[in-house]
Amino acid sequence: MTLPVALSGSDVIGQAKTGTGKTLGFGLPLLERVTVLADVEAGRAKPEELTDSPQALIVVPTRELCQQVTNDLLTAGKVRNVRVLAIYGGRAYEPQVEALKKGVDVIVGTPGRLLDLAGQRKLDLSKVRALVLDEADEMLDLGFLPDVERIITMLPAKRQTMLFSATMPGAVISLARRYMSQPTHINATSPDDEGSTVKNTAQFVYRAHSMDKPEMVARILQAEGRGLAMIFCRTKRTAADIAEQLERRGFASGAVHGDLGQGAREQALRAFRNGKVDVLVCTDVAARGIDVEGVTHVINYQSPEDEKTYLHRIGRTGRAGAKGIAITLVDWDDIPRWQLINKALNLKFPDPVETYSTSPHLYEELDIPAGTKGVLPRAERTRAGLGAEEIEDLGETGGRGRKSAAPAAREERAPRTPR
Template identity: 35%
Template sequence: MSSFEDFNLKKQLNYAIEDLRFEKPTPIQEQAFSVVMSGKDIVGIAQTGTGKTMAYMLPLLQELTFSKQIHPRILVMVPTRELVLQVVENIESFAKYINVRVLGVYGGTNINTQKQLCAQGTDILVATPGRLYDLALSKAVKLKEIKKLVIDEVDVMLDLGFRFQLINIFELLPNKRQNIMFSATMTSDVEALIDDFFIAPEKVSIAVSGTPLENISQECYAVPNFYTKVNLLTRLLKDKDTYKKALVFVSNKRSADVVFEAVEEFFGGESCVIHSNKTQNYRMRSIRQFDEGKNRILVTTDVMARGLDLDKITHVINFDTPNYPENYMHRIGRTGRAEHKGNSILFYTEKEEPFKEAIEDLMNYEIPALTIPSNVEISEELRPEERPRILEADNPDQTTLASQGSFHEKKEKNKKVNQGGSYQRIIAKKYKKPKTKGDKNYNKRNNKK
């Protein structure tokens, strides 16, 4: 298939595609279109950044007719708040010339406001599982009119602990519906979910997770410690012509703040940071400024690794090597999108080397290694977790110390042992056994002896 014309879309959708300047469908869009249109259950396995949202949304919009009903007919579930906002924005751009109502609901905001929006009616509801379940329990949203269920990034939902909400939401949905599921990885949990709730789904697989995208160049640096990583990062980012838009992944929130402060010191207003401790408004502002090019550098945790379609990222820098090799694939999928060339750089310490090897095993590809530039300072400063444990020769650890007793002899009064009170001692001495209720006969027998 060479163009969208082969889909025989209604003209309003073709106008929107022209406005978006999409020339031809991606492989997942090409293969999923006819299956979704057929009404069959479908499971799509596709690497992040391959146009999954459009793959399921075009056929759904093609079939959607005008209606004034209050309750939604299409439900799209995604794992994060940022993804809700992005999917809503995407749907609105596809449905630009169609009279369709789209609503996004997610946690972290006032639920009463969202109840009022639901009461006004919607055709397509995009939601995170937690907030959707709360709205369904309060009867602000009724799911009995749902004809099409889309679950995007289902493996992330299960990783985030949404299994309980997903199963309960399935129970609230009508039995007669089309199930559409997209995931980047096919785990045993995902397969179990499909077996329980899908009816003979057709599987469409485009790229197995672990297959390196051909348009992403990968490189790595062996780095001795955290602060040398910081020095190398700032050195690389000084080349503004090369690193026009860099996304820097860090393993945790605390490290992300440290890296951001170091980058901010060198590049001032060119950088921003997001992680789960930041407020929703702060996160959305950072994403928007980075996407619009106002900020050249975005430091983040893996909260950003899935689904977010940010425009023309030139480099993904893995400041820390992820523990799970699949996460590396999701990270680097932020660059090289829509057939643009992308670049990925991985920093790893000696401790992280096994993680790097696991990534290479998954991809069946050895990441080319580069030497740290000579003008990058090798830091001797170590973070607490990097410092070796120093054990004193005469005091190896507290366990040994405790087993050797105290430093001095206890005073006589401190040698006393708690015997449970005078009453218990007297009874025990008299009856040879503490007297309890029901022991009268026993006690009489023993007193006669």
């Protein structure tokens, strides 16, 4: 739906649920607007239209989403050899500055690092013809909107602007009014969707005891037909603890949370995409917008903060027409919070049934084979594990955070050089 409007050069506001393929909706028109050497050679553009300064800018809220969008655009722009660069914090400045010096066509970046480099005059935004603000509601939640506005003021007034957001809070609407010219508003929700949740995802909600949850999760992960699984926690400490517990129980698991250095976060994500680990434990911010094919199960280990977070979590499965299963484990003291989410989304679980790792209905509803215990049998431990995925030395800025869960990764980390 976005494509024809975006290709015509008009400003676009796209409102779509997570998992509906927004990246290509803005990515293809964006790549079309960029002039590269291949266009000059084919006679589609004049040589004087070529520039080494970025011609398109995509601003995203998180590092993981930044990497993902960059990879999607590199794939889509391969034929014309479009130069796409990811700019985000947690990595050394030098390689990013070097790449900018060599010349870049499209930049995907997080607000903080973009402002840093622009402030140091290492990043020239004066040639940008197209701007995309992706996951604008999340940028608002993370407090990035003032930074985004500062970035917009550095761009040429004559440009195409596209804004994408799952929800449209007042601050996002007023941002659009200030910086967009006669935008076309496209709402990509299908009439047969039930409420706000994706209809392809089967949802289950259980009242669970915190002491029994690790055992429950270990059994759920052995359900028939389970592909990749994502487990969401509210706190970094819980995420680290669960990833460790699952590893002890024989599962190939990785973690993505704020206490890990950027190298360890990227290592876990790569291992998950490559299938070396099939369970990824994450916190909400770190997992925002992560799109990995083959995620069949999402487990909310702790009740989400609100309905928006719930939708984003379960939106990691049931993507682009595939079927998915979302399981939420609600502690006794989280029941009031869950009831607000249930009411806001018009779900049918106001009073989740009390459930334990031995409850027959858990096995039945989630298709867990009878006799399954909380440890993965040795014969089924076929994944290579996190240690098989090398950790990249990113010359990280700031603290390296907690040690990575994988011993192999710990050894590979370069010692920190004194400043």
